[in-house]
Amino acid sequence: MDTKKIIDCERKRFDKIIKFRLPHKFMTVGIAVAALSIAMMFVRAFVMEGETEWLKHLLQKSLLVGMLIMSISRDKHEDEMTMALRAQSYAIAFVVGVIYALVMPYVEFGVSNVVHSGGEEFKDLGDFQVLLFMLMIQLMFYHNLKRYR
Amino acid sequence: MENTIKVERAILSLTQDELAQKIGVSRQTINSIEANRYTPSTVLALKLSEIFAKPVNEFFKLSTND
Known part of the structure; x- marks a missing residue:
């Protein structure tokens, strides 16, 4: 060969x-x-x-x-347009997921300090929370992109 | 990109659904192409060309912002 x-x-x-x-x-x-x-x-x-x-x-x-x-x-009717929309939704989910993973720990830390005096100590998000969020964003954006195509 | 697919479709008396079935896409895809919301691939454009029996550049035209 x-x-x-x-x-x-x-x-x-x-x-x-x-x-x-x-x-x-x-x-x-x-x-x-x-x-x-x-x-x-x-x-x-x-x-x-x-x-x-x-x-x-x-x-x-x-x-x-x-x-x-x-x-x-x-999809029921999978064609090149749905493939393009799916690719778009994955790209959006990736970017939003990274921003979420970077920002959310600070938001949680800030909120817990405002609500409870002393608050919780700073901790990063778990893999479940980030993956769930990314999959949710992907499915939601794909559905919406298809709706407004 | 602008196109006259709606006109070409009317000449052949085809509905969006019928045209979609002929080229193997969904009706919504034809609707999006006609509304200039989606630019089809070369393969799809050539399939349309075959259905309309016309060269691609007769029903797809570049717009000023392309």
């Missing part, structure tokens, strides 16, 4: 990864997983007793998985 063939092969594989999308029916699966996770979070918080920290982490992960499935599922 010569160099050109290797480059072509790699380019094709890279193209496949970029264009990877789940079939449209996975959107329903994603919604179900996310909704079930949220419902279970409420059950854990208000009904269950005892040590359930492990369940909290598990539900956080399953909520992210559900939203990720929603995010990478194909």
